[in-house]
Amino acid sequence: MLNIDWTATWLQNLRDTGQTVQQSVSEGASVCQALNAASTAGCTGIRFVPQSALPPGMAYEQFIFERGIVPTRDNLHDFFNGLCWMRFPQTKQRLNQLQAAEIAAAGVTPLRGPVRDALTLFDENAALLSAPQPLWDALLARDWPLLFVGLRPLWREARLVLFGHALLEKLVYPRKPITAHVYRAQTAMNSIAELDAWAALSLSASTLAGKPFTPLPVLGVPGWWPDNEDFSFYDDRSVFRPPR
Structure with missing residues (x-):
């Protein structure tokens, strides 16, 4: 994992958990293992699994909605995604619910549409x-x-x-x-x-x-x-x- 400057002002809300997860990764854990070990968001029912758990052809957002698990790669992007799930569980779940509703209504198409674009943004x-x-x-x-x-x-x-x-x-x-x-x-x-x-x-x-x-x-x-x-x-x- 990269050397993250945890003294940065914008990381103050993620600092304690983020440092714990980063330390686990530096000791050999995968990002999903480290997130699960540090998770304090158990009330959401969300846990983290390797990206390989996502079936081919299945939408990422639909998979999370149906199974309550988040496919996670060993990279910085998914490291921060996991931290945000842990720090903002209700908002992340709401975004996922709205994504799933849009997928149910329109399917998975090359053009996401204004609502899914805004959700992703x-x-x-x-x-x-x-x-x-x-x-x-x-x-x-x-x-x-x-x-x-x-x-x-x-x-x-x-x-x-x-x-x-x-x-x-x-x-x-x-x-x-x-x-x-x-x-x-x-x-x-x-x-x-x-x-x-x-x-x-x-x-x-x-x-x-x-x-x-x-x-x-x-x-x-x-x-x-x-x-x-x-x-x-x-x-x-x-x-x-x-x-x-």
Whole structure:
């Protein structure tokens, strides 16, 4: 397993379990074995199995829905996917239920359709943001100087939690262009369990079909990356793009 910097701000909610799983893998366990050994999400009925358990031709999401087991490869992508299952079990199950419902209605086709596309985007790249209204307005307007410089002190009242496992995988090698698809959290975020329960209840096919996301270059968040203390960091218009 790669050398993950567990001191990174965006990993604080996964740190303890993630380090335990990583240590098991470094001692020779497969990713699925390490996840099962560390799992504290037994109430979900989910466990992890090798990717070879997925029958040829069967949709990954349908397999999880029907059998309550997650095919898992020995790579960083599935390592973070497993951690997210353990930390956000209700939200992950809700996404899987919605995927299975879409598959049952339309079958598995080359084109996933808007709902399955949005479900996949959420699963892979979402972040949950609770923030004062002025920050949210600036984010929606893509007014980056206002969001990150003018309103910088307000970020002390905000909380951003990364959910997407592909997003977490990309941040093992942090780069300025890495961008999350932000979903607004209408909850105080007093705990990850509370956030998980709220997100699971908030997600529906109709909500996701409306594309309720807005892009956020996550390394621009104050306190998340030392380079953004120099405000010229935000002058890069290839990353901090103005509205169309």
